[in-house]
Amino acid sequence: SKTFNLLMPQLIxxxxxxxxxxxxxxxxxxxxxxxxxKNAEAVxxxxxxxxxxxxxxxxxxxxxxLDLYSQISSIPIGYNHPALLKLLQQPQNLSxxxxxxxxxxxxxxxxxxRLKESLLSVAPKGLSQVITMSCGSCSNENAFKTIFMxxxxxxxxxxxxxxxxxxxxxxxxxxxxxxYSMLSFMGGFHGRTMGCLAATHSKAIHKLDIPSFxxxxxxxPRLKYPLEEFGKENEQEEARCLExxxxxxxxxxxxxxxVAGIIVEPIQSEGGDNHASDDFFRKLRNIARKHGCxxxxxxxxxxxxxxxxxxxxxxxGLDDPADVLSFSKKMMxxxxxHKEEFRANAPYRIFNTWLGDPSKNLLLAxxxxxxxxxxxxxxxxxxxxxLLAGLLDLQSRYPHLISRARGRGTxxxxxxxxxxxxxxxxxxxxxxxxxxxGSGDRSIRFRPTLVFRDHHAHLFLNIFSDILADFK
Amino acid sequence: SKTFNLLMPQLIxxxxxxxxxxxxxxxxxxxxxxxxxKNAEAVxxxxxxxxxxxxxxxxxxxxxxLDLYSQISSIPIGYNHPALLKLLQQPQNLSxxxxxxxxxxxxxxxxxxRLKESLLSVAPKGLSQVITMSCGSCSNENAFKTIFMxxxxxxxxxxxxxxxxxxxxxxxxxxxxxxYSMLSFMGGFHGRTMGCLAATHSKAIHKLDIPSFxxxxxxxPRLKYPLEEFGKENEQEEARCLExxxxxxxxxxxxxxxVAGIIVEPIQSEGGDNHASDDFFRKLRNIARKHGCxxxxxxxxxxxxxxxxxxxxxxxGLDDPADVLSFSKKMMxxxxxHKEEFRANAPYRIFNTWLGDPSKNLLLAxxxxxxxxxxxxxxxxxxxxxLLAGLLDLQSRYPHLISRARGRGTxxxxxxxxxxxxxxxxxxxxxxxxxxxGSGDRSIRFRPTLVFRDHHAHLFLNIFSDILADFK
Numbered sequence: 001s002k003t004f005n006l007l008m009p010q011l012i013x014x015x016x017x018x019x020x021x022x023x024x025x026x027x028x029x030x031x032x033x034x035x036x037x038k039n040a041e042a043v044x045x046x047x048x049x050x051x052x053x054x055x056x057x058x059x060x061x062x063x064x065x066l067d068l069y070s071q072i073s074s075i076p077i078g079y080n081h082p083a084l085l086k087l088l089q090q091p092q093n094l095s096x097x098x099x100x101x102x103x104x105x106x107x108x109x110x111x112x113x114r115l116k117e118s119l120l121s122v123a124p125k126g127l128s129q130v131i132t133m134s135c136g137s138c139s140n141e142n143a144f145k146t147i148f149m150x151x152x153x154x155x156x157x158x159x160x161x162x163x164x165x166x167x168x169x170x171x172x173x174x175x176x177x178x179x180y181s182m183l184s185f186m187g188g189f190h191g192r193t194m195g196c197l198a199a200t201h202s203k204a205i206h207k208l209d210i211p212s213f214x215x216x217x218x219x220x221p222r223l224k225y226p227l228e229e230f231g232k233e234n235e236q237e238e239a240r241c242l243e244x245x246x247x248x249x250x251x252x253x254x255x256x257x258x259v260a261g262i263i264v265e266p267i268q269s270e271g272g273d274n275h276a277s278d279d280f281f282r283k284l285r286n287i288a289r290k291h292g293c294x295x296x297x298x299x300x301x302x303x304x305x306x307x308x309x310x311x312x313x314x315x316x317g318l319d320d321p322a323d324v325l326s327f328s329k330k331m332m333x334x335x336x337x338h339k340e341e342f343r344a345n346a347p348y349r350i351f352n353t354w355l356g357d358p359s360k361n362l363l364l365a366x367x368x369x370x371x372x373x374x375x376x377x378x379x380x381x382x383x384x385x386x387l388l389a390g391l392l393d394l395q396s397r398y399p400h401l402i403s404r405a406r407g408r409g410t411x412x413x414x415x416x417x418x419x420x421x422x423x424x425x426x427x428x429x430x431x432x433x434x435x436x437x438g439s440g441d442r443s444i445r446f447r448p449t450l451v452f453r454d455h456h457a458h459l460f461l462n463i464f465s466d467i468l469a470d471f472k
Numbered sequence: 473s474k475t476f477n478l479l480m481p482q483l484i485x486x487x488x489x490x491x492x493x494x495x496x497x498x499x500x501x502x503x504x505x506x507x508x509x510k511n512a513e514a515v516x517x518x519x520x521x522x523x524x525x526x527x528x529x530x531x532x533x534x535x536x537x538l539d540l541y542s543q544i545s546s547i548p549i550g551y552n553h554p555a556l557l558k559l560l561q562q563p564q565n566l567s568x569x570x571x572x573x574x575x576x577x578x579x580x581x582x583x584x585x586r587l588k589e590s591l592l593s594v595a596p597k598g599l600s601q602v603i604t605m606s607c608g609s610c611s612n613e614n615a616f617k618t619i620f621m622x623x624x625x626x627x628x629x630x631x632x633x634x635x636x637x638x639x640x641x642x643x644x645x646x647x648x649x650x651x652y653s654m655l656s657f658m659g660g661f662h663g664r665t666m667g668c669l670a671a672t673h674s675k676a677i678h679k680l681d682i683p684s685f686x687x688x689x690x691x692x693p694r695l696k697y698p699l700e701e702f703g704k705e706n707e708q709e710e711a712r713c714l715e716x717x718x719x720x721x722x723x724x725x726x727x728x729x730x731v732a733g734i735i736v737e738p739i740q741s742e743g744g745d746n747h748a749s750d751d752f753f754r755k756l757r758n759i760a761r762k763h764g765c766x767x768x769x770x771x772x773x774x775x776x777x778x779x780x781x782x783x784x785x786x787x788x789g790l791d792d793p794a795d796v797l798s799f800s801k802k803m804m805x806x807x808x809x810h811k812e813e814f815r816a817n818a819p820y821r822i823f824n825t826w827l828g829d830p831s832k833n834l835l836l837a838x839x840x841x842x843x844x845x846x847x848x849x850x851x852x853x854x855x856x857x858x859l860l861a862g863l864l865d866l867q868s869r870y871p872h873l874i875s876r877a878r879g880r881g882t883x884x885x886x887x888x889x890x891x892x893x894x895x896x897x898x899x900x901x902x903x904x905x906x907x908x909x910g911s912g913d914r915s916i917r918f919r920p921t922l923v924f925r926d927h928h929a930h931l932f933l934n935i936f937s938d939i940l941a942d943f944k
Contacts, residue, residue: 042819046581049571050564060581071574072825084570088560092522097569098556098835099521100804102543109518109532134606134806135826141609141665145682152681166676170658172684176676180683186642192824193613194667204638204648205820209624210617211652212644213683329825332572334606347514348677352664353544353801354607363570 044430052079055449055456057435065430066460069437073269073301073447074329076367077376081451083366096359103132103355104348114358118365119335122310126320127337132356136300136328137191142350143324143336144195144261147294148180149349150342151260154292180260181213181252183245183293185220187271187440190263190298199263202271202440216248216259220268221276225404238280242287249291261294261324262287266312269301272440273413275406278316285321294342297322304330305371305450308381308409315408330450332367333360376450384409386454387446390461398468401425404443412446413439425467432463516902524551527921527928529907537902538931541909545741545773545919546801548839549848553923555838568831575604575827576820586830590837591807594782598792599809604828608772608800609663614822615798615808616667616733619766620652621821622814623732626764652732653685653724655717655765657692659912661742662735662770671735674743674912688720688731692740693748697876710752714759721763733766733796734759738784741773744912745885747878750788757793766814769794776802777843777922780853780881787880802922804839805832848922856881858926859918862933870940873897876915884918885911897939904935 051058055078057067067075077084087093101108119130133139162175169176184190184199191197192206198213200206221238224230249259264284268274288295302312304327313321323342328334333356344350371377384407391405391414401421405414416422419441426436426444439445448456523530527550529539539547549556559565573580580586591602605611634647641648656662656671663669664678670685672678693710696702721731736756740746760767774784776799785793795814800806805828816822843849856879863877863886873893877886888894891913898908898916911917920928 042576042823043579044577046583047573047578049573049580050567052571057578071572071578074572074574074825079571080567081570085566088566088569094557094560095522095552097560097831098553099524099551100543100546101519101521102546104514105516106519106529106543107515108521111518135610135824137613137824138607138609138665144666145664148683149681161680165680169676169679169681169684170673171689172670172679172686176680177682177684192617193610193665194616194670195665198644198666201642204641205818207641207644208633208637208648208821209621209641210649211620211685212641212649214644217643346677349680351514352607352609353546359569 044435049079054078054081055452063433065433065435066456066463067435068446068448068452068460069435070447070449072329072437073306075449076304076330076332077370078449078451081367081370083370084363087362087366093362096362100354100357100359102353103358104351108358111358114361114365118361118368119331119337122368123337124311124314124322124325127322127325127339129340129343130337131335131350132361133328133334133336133352134354134356135334136326137193137196137334138352139300139326139328139334139336140190140196140199140263140296140298141193143296143326143338144182144199144263146324146336146338146342146344146350147182147261147296148178149344150294151180151258151292152178153345179257181215181257182296183216183218183248183252183259183262185218185241185264185268187220187268187274188263188265188298189268189270190265191300202268214257216252216257218245218248220271220274221280223275223277225406234277238276238283241276242280242283245284245287246291249287249293259291259293261296263296263298265298266302266307266315267408267411268440269411269445270439273406273443273445274440275408281313281316281321282318285316285318288323294323295321296324296326298326300326300328300334301447302411303327305377305380306330306409306411306447308377308384310371310377312408312411330367332364333357371450374451379453380409380450383448383453383457384412386457387460388412390457394461394465394468397465398471401468401471407446410446410448410452413443415443418442425471428467428471429464432467434460434463516907521551526550526553527924535905537905537907538928538935539907540918540920540924540932541907542919542921544801544909545778547921548776548802548804549842550921550923553839553842555842556835559834559838565834568834572826572829572831574825575830576823580830583830586833586837590833590840591803591809594840595809596783596786596794596797598811599794599797600812601815602809603807603822604833605800605806605808605824606826606828607806608798609665609668609806610824611772611798611800611806611808612662612671612735612768612770613665613667615768615796615810616654616671616735618796618808618810618814618816618822619654619733619768620650621816622766623652623730623764624650625817651729653687653729654768655688655690655720655724655731655734657690657713657736657740659692659740659743659746660735660737660770661740662737663772674740686729688724688729690717690720692743692746693752695747695749697878706749710748710755713748714752714755717756717759718763721759721765731763731765733768735768735770737770738774738779738787739880739883740912741883741917742911745878745883745915745917746912747880753785753788753793754790757788757790760795766795767793768796768798770798772798772800772806773919774883775799777849777852778802778881778883778919780849780856782843782849784880784883802839804836805829843922846923851925852881852922855920855925855929856884858929859932860884862929866933866937866940869937870943873940873943879918882918882920882924885915887915890914897943900939900943901936904939906932906935 046060048058165176189202190199324338326336395402395405403415518532520530637648661674662671695706796810798808867874867877875887
């Protein structure tokens with residue numbers, strides 16, 4: 001049997017190496033912070049955010065690095081964007097940062113207006129409703145709840161809620177707490193709170209020791225690259241996965257664990273940057289509709305413009321791709337959009353104290369202005385093409401190190417032979433002034449900001465080409 | 473059978489009435505926001521946060537109200553406190569508000585220092601470790617996970633994680649995902665994400681239609697007031713509840729749903745402001761220790777000074793009251809403290825993208841400075857005595873309207889005969905310039921800021937005395 005401590009020793013030792021330049025800070029942090037103590041292995045290095053600019057992250061020693069990971073894909077328009085700094089300097093905005101309201105009961109007077117300017121101006125077609133949340137996990141948790149309530153409401157029809165339901169729900173039992181399930185995909189990541197975690201299947205370390213739900217898990221297609229060479233095989237692989245989805249829906253219905261919804265990422269963004277064809281998602285959407293399941297698209301990582309469209313699922317070419325769409329990260333606030341029919345049927349059902357944060361909405365409104373004003377979606381598309389073309393070129397020159405180069409917009413990735421080589425490449429890149437992140441067990445993922453431009457792609461490609469040439 | 477729509481019709485109609493003065497804003501909000509549309513019944517009114525000051529909340533029509541609810545107990549030192557506004561005006565702080573890092577991997581250079589100044593300066597005795605989170609639900613979810621991991625690690629002893637565990641956890645099955653449970657109390661509220669919700673038992677509306685876990689639920693004491701008259705009965709009631717806790721631990725162990733932890737609020741703050749004696753909590757703590765269960769004190773609502781101590785559980789008079797303590801609301805950031813032995817044994821096990829928000833830590837550090845500088849804990853104790861004495865006086869004069877007046881610090885409450893009268897009193901108070909909140913099915917709860925002083929208590933008591941005198 002494998003030991004727990006063998007799970008990721010190489011990563012840990014490399015991360016320690018990475019942290020070496022600012023290692024002297026760790027002992028001070030140690031006694032205070034468990035996320036920086038036993039978990040200190042996760043700390044890459046300490047940063048000077050004041051000095052960071054645009055695509056460049058500066059560490060405590062003044063090293064300036066091209067940041068292609070952007071805080072796990074969560075910095076939309078680069079560090080210290082002047083438009084955002086300006087917002088903070090406007091006296092009329094200060095109150096928003098110091099008085100965080102309970103939005104569900106006492107919203108500020110400009111609340112609807114702010115949302116119109118920001119989130120609702122980028123709402124996916126058909127998803128007219130939005131609720132903000134504090135983080136990605138809470139967004140998915142509440143999206144699940146929205147789908148469960150919608151499903152139960154359909155099932156209930158014109159019947160009223162029974163006394164038995166009201167009583168049993170208080171003690172966690174059916175029928176009040178029905179044994180519904182969410183269907184998810186192997187390799188998917190949807191967050192780490194207990195509902196989300198039951199739909200997350202990326203790494204054992206995320207799930208070990210935590211009680212979970214018996215929910216159906218379908219295989220996600222493992223496409224072969226280059227795609228144009230493996231058209232037939234990939235089509236069969238996608239058909240196999242879709243068949244399994246339908247089988248699971250039938251099987252779980254028989255088990256009395258009705259599949260109320262399906263959750264999927266447009267690109268599996270933590271579990272290895274796994275893509276599927278637009279056709280796969282169109283068919284999956286149809287399966288959800290056919291079986292009466294809510295269709296939840298998790299755009300926490302793919303949303304906000306990094307694929308060249310504001311939402312990655314817009315590439316699928318459907319008018320009606322999602323019932324519910326969750327977001328966070330680059331959007332600066334968590335939350336989810338949903339169709340009108342997915343509205344909770346009473347107040348306080350989807351609710352918490354803060355329900356998001358107007359100060360984040362304010363920043364997001366300006367981010368969206370910048371995206372529009374600077375035409376950043378087209379920028380992403382263009383810079384992404386330069387990046388991917390460069391990766392394909394490197395792949396042709398270093399096929400023993402790089403394979404399966406793939407991507408949409410700047411949301412690119414490639415595979416390495418194994419996690420040891422992957423982690424070594426990340427460590428070397430960091431020492432050469434480039435911050436990269438891993439994905440799955442052997443991929444390197446690109447998650448630059450939306451202001452990543454062609455010349456940044458060229459800069460990276462030059463540095464990385466040298467790294468590959470020297471790699472032993 | 474009761475219909476769903478009968479659940480809280482009076483509350484809804486009263487809230488609509490309440491919202492009347494700013495009702496004209498609702499139609500505009502309607503099409504955009506489901507939390508303000510079907511859920512619009514939850515909106516009390518729209519606020520002008522710029523004009524609000526200290527304990528006074530101003531609505532869009534310029535009405536200035538004494539706020540004794542403070543955004544569901546989440547405003548620590550009043551609206552627009554000058555010390556917080558000043559922070560925002562210091563150029564060196566701007567970067568913290570616009571560059572939100574992935575704290576677990578790339579903390580800012582001043583991170584440990586900020587935590588030392590703020591959270592760690594108020595850490596409960598023995599709980600040397602802290603992890604920040606974005607909201608109260610995420611704090612409890614991760615506190616649960618911390619306890620599950622700790623428990624499994626104890627059970628595992630010196631044995632390594634098995635291949636079977638690593639494989640089964642990926643598909644949500646034991647032994648990788650063990651069937652552990654958290655014991656909670658009827659009437660408790662711990663949040664609304666799926667893990668938290670399984671421990672929440674305050675109102676059916678919070679839980680209906682959401683799948684849950686079969687976890688043990690113990691009765692929480694229902695004390696009789698005045699306490700000095702019912703010493704014997706209350707002692708028996710508490711003993712009954714504690715006996716049930718032990719029985720449930722044994723029963724669930726037999727069911728192979730081992731109780732890994734116990735979660736409890738020092739005062740049930742949503743479920744009716746239910747108090748128990750310090751002795752009850754001391755005995756509960758001992759039961760947890762005796763059975764090897766982690767003891768999690770949820771101070772999301774009671775924490776931050778409102779009971780006259782920084783943490784409500786400090787009233788219990790134990791050196792070692794909690795293994796894990798969760799917070800949010802007045803602390804401006806979510807998170808939890810824990811003992812060193814509860815540290816996750818590998819990085820990335822308790823983790824998410826943001827892991828809190830340094831801009832909230834910055835505000836919190838200043839809030840804590842203000843609490844210390846202005847001696848606000850003593851202020852709370854004093855103002856709380858004035859408030860409770862006044863409530864007891866009103867209770868003696870209007871026993872048909874007010875009963876069970878109770879509280880610690882300013883964290884006071886009283887019962888009304890039923891929810892219709894309770895909601896009517898809240899509505900009248902609002903029209904007389906006082907914002908109050910409900911708790912449970914018939915209580916009114918006081919949740920003022922920490923800068924609520926004796927004269928605010930007198931102001932409220934005068935207004936409310938008139939309301940009671942006129943009440944029909």
